[in-house]
Amino acid sequence: xxxxxxxxxxxxxxxxxxxxxxxxxxxxxxxxxxxxxxxxxxxxxxxxxxxxxxxxxxxxxxxxxxxxxxxxxxxxxxxxxxxxxxxxxxxxxxxxxxxxxxxxxxxxxxxxxxxxxxxxxxxxxxxxxxxxxxxxxxxxxxx
Amino acid sequence: xxxxxxxxxxxxxxxxxxxxxxxxxxxxxxxxxxxxxxxxxxxxxxxxxxxxxxxxxxxxxxxxxxxxxxxxxxxxxxxxxxxxxxxxxxxxxxxxxxxxxxxxxxxxxxxxxxxxxxxxxxxxxxxxxxxxxx
Numbered sequence: 001x002x003x004x005x006x007x008x009x010x011x012x013x014x015x016x017x018x019x020x021x022x023x024x025x026x027x028x029x030x031x032x033x034x035x036x037x038x039x040x041x042x043x044x045x046x047x048x049x050x051x052x053x054x055x056x057x058x059x060x061x062x063x064x065x066x067x068x069x070x071x072x073x074x075x076x077x078x079x080x081x082x083x084x085x086x087x088x089x090x091x092x093x094x095x096x097x098x099x100x101x102x103x104x105x106x107x108x109x110x111x112x113x114x115x116x117x118x119x120x121x122x123x124x125x126x127x128x129x130x131x132x133x134x135x136x137x138x139x140x141x142x143x
Numbered sequence: 144x145x146x147x148x149x150x151x152x153x154x155x156x157x158x159x160x161x162x163x164x165x166x167x168x169x170x171x172x173x174x175x176x177x178x179x180x181x182x183x184x185x186x187x188x189x190x191x192x193x194x195x196x197x198x199x200x201x202x203x204x205x206x207x208x209x210x211x212x213x214x215x216x217x218x219x220x221x222x223x224x225x226x227x228x229x230x231x232x233x234x235x236x237x238x239x240x241x242x243x244x245x246x247x248x249x250x251x252x253x254x255x256x257x258x259x260x261x262x263x264x265x266x267x268x269x270x271x272x273x274x275x276x277x
Contacts, residue, residue, distance in 0.1 A: 024206070026175070027171045027175035029168075029210055032218050041218060043209055045202060045205050045206050045209050045224065045226075048178075048202055070228075074202065074228075075223065077223045079222075082221060
């Protein structure tokens with residue numbers, strides 16, 4: 001599957017849980033009280049764990065060879081205060097961009113930018129994730 | 144954050160070290176994030192794939208840098224956080240996080256953040272916006 005620019009995945013639900021936030025905060029070695037208790041908010045990179053909520057097959061497939069797949073960049077944008085424990089978000093992926101560059105040792109590197117939208121129940125866009133994925137050029141002779 | 148002195152372009156944060164990092168920390172991040180790629184905790188598998196050992200998830204280093212950033216500018220204030228993955232991070236590494244203000248537009252402060260290995264190599268770089276109230 002080489003889903004084109006504009007292709008969208010299927011919507012899924014992410015429930016923001018205080019226990020999951022506390023677990024994430026411990027993994028990031030943060031003792032910030034903002035990440036504890038019933039009103040905990042999410043840390044800057046917490047939404048990456050939203051993939052745990054995605055049923056099989058709902059995310060977009062950029063079609064890259066997993067053996068040559070690199071995660072180049074990751075961005076999170078919050079259109080207001082970060083989501084908090086108890087929020088129920090509707091999540092969907094879309095492919096924002098695809099492009100190619102020559103590899104350092106020949107061949108082509110392929111890039112894909114996948115945006116993940118996080119919406120409140122009223123449809124308000126509260127946060128976005130933006131992943132830049134890279135497929136490195138095949139080794140000479142392997143292609 | 145009310146005690147934070149006025150931030151201007153060039154203001155630097157007090158650096159913070161994380162580490163020495165351990166495989167246990169990678170496992171903890173795997174559980175927290177759901178990224179169970181075994182290259183980050185199965186040493187036998189990592190060596191058989193040609194690596195000297197397991198290595199950290201890039202998003203784990205990003206999360207440590209985020210921890211540093213929110214200590215500086217406030218957890219509730221973050222509006223954008225973008226990381227670029229550079230060098231791999233190994234057990235025993237110490238990551239030194241540093242940050243500098245690069246733009247101030249009213250209440251919106253933009254910072255550049257870096258997590259540097261003890262070798263001097265940059266593990267992850269980041270750019271972030273924080274909306275500081277009052």
